[in-house]
Amino acid sequence: MQPIKRAAFTLEILSLWAILTLLISAVIIRVVYKLDISIFPTLVDDITNITDAESLQKLCVMMREATTRDKDLGWLLATWGISLVALWSGIFGIAAIYLARLLRHAEQNPAQQESQGMLEQAINKELPLWMAFWILYIAVPYILTLLTQGLIWGLKHYHIIETAQLADLMITPLTQGAILTLWLWAAMVTWNCASNTGHTVWKYSARAIVIFHTVLPTIISVGVLSYILWIRSL
Numbered sequence: 001m002q003p004i005k006r007a008a009f010t011l012e013i014l015s016l017w018a019i020l021t022l023l024i025s026a027v028i029i030r031v032v033y034k035l036d037i038s039i040f041p042t043l044v045d046d047i048t049n050i051t052d053a054e055s056l057q058k059l060c061v062m063m064r065e066a067t068t069r070d071k072d073l074g075w076l077l078a079t080w081g082i083s084l085v086a087l088w089s090g091i092f093g094i095a096a097i098y099l100a101r102l103l104r105h106a107e108q109n110p111a112q113q114e115s116q117g118m119l120e121q122a123i124n125k126e127l128p129l130w131m132a133f134w135i136l137y138i139a140v141p142y143i144l145t146l147l148t149q150g151l152i153w154g155l156k157h158y159h160i161i162e163t164a165q166l167a168d169l170m171i172t173p174l175t176q177g178a179i180l181t182l183w184l185w186a187a188m189v190t191w192n193c194a195s196n197t198g199h200t201v202w203k204y205s206a207r208a209i210v211i212f213h214t215v216l217p218t219i220i221s222v223g224v225l226s227y228i229l230w231i232r233s234l
Contacts, residue, residue, distance in 0.1 A: 007102040009123055013181060014095050018088060021177035023225060025084060028173060029077060080169045087170070122189045129190070129197040133206050136186040141179060148175045187214040 121127040122136065152171060154160075161167040187210050194203040 003102040007099045017181040024173040125192040132190045132193040137190045141183045
């Protein structure tokens with residue numbers, strides 16, 4: 001693959017990963033922020049039934065604990081957001097250096113052609129359909145999902161990270177965004193390479209599967225996401 005094409009591909013993948021991570025993070029922030037925390041579940045009854053100092057003390061303790069929870073939630077969201085910004089700044093900084101090197105290499109060697117591997121064939125729409133469908137679209141995302149879920153389970157099982165804490169809230173959108181990025185890209189490759197087969201029926205079958213397995217669920221997900229973020233009060 002020419003360096004200019006590799007640079008463009010890297011930028012597209014990173015941008016898509018960033019967008020998906022942002023959307024997933026926005027949903028999680030929305031859900032966490034709108035959690036139904038029962039601050040004073042029986043406030044009226046507690047006030048009505050105050051007859052001694054002990055009842056008043058219990059009510060004050062409830063108020064203090066509720067205030068602490070809200071404060072902790074606010075700091076959690078703030079540190080989560082700052083950490084994601086810092087992380088993505090680092091990722092894009094490294095990517096920018098890599099892209100600059102590729103482009104500089106392209107300027108120095110404009111006529112250089114490299115042997116094409118699977119990635120190059122996929123980007124150039126020259127990959128055989130069976131490889132695009134079974135390897136990139138089916139096997140790779142499935143294996144990546146199993147590996148990431150197993151890794152996260154192990155980290156939580158051995159208490160390296162804790163559920164709903166900062167590390168968990170960062171790893172979840174990043175890993176889910178990466179899996180979705182790979183899955184959507186593989187679907188696009190499968191669609192573009194559907195003609196690279198000797199049987200027309202496989203071409204239309206592959207594209208039909210992409211429509212029903214990727215395109216329609218994506219449209220539905222975008223609609224649900226918009227509903228959650230801007231319309232529905234959780």
